[in-house]
Amino acid sequence: MTTAAAKAQTLVDLYDAPEILRVVNVWDVVSARAVAALPETKAIATAGHGIAASFGYDDGATPRDLMIDMVGRIAASVAVPVTADLDDGYGDAGETTRLAIAAGVVGANVEDRLQPLDDSAAAVAAIVRAAEAEGVPFALNARTDAFVRAGSRPIEQSIADAIQRGRAYLDAGATSVFVPGILDANVTRRLVEGIGERKVSVIGLPGALAASAYEKLGVARISYGPLPQRVALTALQELASSLYEGGVVPSGLPALN
Numbered sequence: 001m002t003t004a005a006a007k008a009q010t011l012v013d014l015y016d017a018p019e020i021l022r023v024v025n026v027w028d029v030v031s032a033r034a035v036a037a038l039p040e041t042k043a044i045a046t047a048g049h050g051i052a053a054s055f056g057y058d059d060g061a062t063p064r065d066l067m068i069d070m071v072g073r074i075a076a077s078v079a080v081p082v083t084a085d086l087d088d089g090y091g092d093a094g095e096t097t098r099l100a101i102a103a104g105v106v107g108a109n110v111e112d113r114l115q116p117l118d119d120s121a122a123a124v125a126a127i128v129r130a131a132e133a134e135g136v137p138f139a140l141n142a143r144t145d146a147f148v149r150a151g152s153r154p155i156e157q158s159i160a161d162a163i164q165r166g167r168a169y170l171d172a173g174a175t176s177v178f179v180p181g182i183l184d185a186n187v188t189r190r191l192v193e194g195i196g197e198r199k200v201s202v203i204g205l206p207g208a209l210a211a212s213a214y215e216k217l218g219v220a221r222i223s224y225g226p227l228p229q230r231v232a233l234t235a236l237q238e239l240a241s242s243l244y245e246g247g248v249v250p251s252g253l254p255a256l257n
Contacts, residue, residue: 002079004136008106011043011081011139015176016198020215023223025085027051028070029077031232036078044078046071048085048109050229059226064090064099072103083107083139088115094126098134107139109178112165114149121168128173141201141221142166142174147181159187163194170199176220182207185217192218 014021023043026032027050035041049059051070057063071084084105090096093110100108110127112120124142131138146162158181166177178201179191188209191200201221202214211222243249 004101004104004106004134007081008131008137008139011083011107012137012175014042014081015139015141015220018198020211020219021221022211023083023221025050025224025226025228026074027054027229029073031228032074032078032082035228036080041080043081043083043107044074045109045223046074046082046084047226047229048087049226051085053226053229060087062087064096068096068099068103071100071105075104075106081106081139083109083141085109087111088113089123089127092126093123094130097127097130097138101131101134101136101138106136107141107175109141109143111143111145111178114145114161117165117168120144120165121172124169124172124174139176140174141176141178142169142172143178143180144169145180147179147183155187159190159194162191166191166195166199170196176201178202178221178223180225183209185209185213188214188217188219 021043023045024035025045025047026035027047032044036044051067052059052062055062055066071082075082082105084100086096086100086108089110097108110123124140127140144162144165146158146165150158162179169177176199177195180203182205183202188202197218198220200219202219204211204222204224205227214222
């Protein structure tokens with residue numbers, strides 16, 4: 001059996017590798033198993049938004065015990081490393097990390113929600129200390145909301161804020177820095193130059209660059225947030241509409257492991 005420490009080191013190595021780490025976000029056991037069954041899957045990332053939606057909560061409002069239970073179930077259902085969306089750390093990022101590691105998770109996103117930089121950096125440091133105490137080289141993808149919570153401020157300010165926060169999080173022990181937003185080549189290049197090669201993580205959304213383009217710019221990881229769940233639910237609605245209109249059940253569907 002692969003230990004948590006070994007899985008965590010595998011995940012850290014995937015961040016450091018020349019190839020961009022592509023993780024397709026999942027929200028429950030069956031979606032995790034479906035993605036993990038693909039030979040290209042090297043790691044699994046959970047989607048906090050997707051888990052919240054599956055339980056009927058708004059994004060960011062899932063109770064910690066429910067979130068830890070679900071990410072633990074996901075981690076137990078697949079052989080590859082699992083990195084979890086742990087929202088803002090639930091007011092105690094260190095303890096939340098300890099609980100996540102105990103559940104089998106070996107990496108996480110924890111968002112700053114543009115809280116004061118000193119407080120956010122302290123939360124990163126608490127996560128790192130908790131992981132060290134558990135003997136796990138936890139892959140922390142420290143998220144800054146410098147773009148998604150920017151409001152009407154000029155983009156130059158968001159770039160500068162993301163770089164300042166990103167450097168602080170790396171100094172506090174984070175593995176990488178997640179900067180969600182639709183980032184073009186110029187902005188991405190500046191973030192990589194300011195934060196570090198293979199240290200920036202992005203999200204793939206309509207209007208964003210292709211994963212291969214981000215890879216050439218030195219990005220470490222790309223994830224897809226709530227998009228996979230939305231695509232799956234759209235397919236479900238399309239199937240239901242077809243069946244309501246007298247369609248037949250599709251044949252030849254593969255079984256899910």
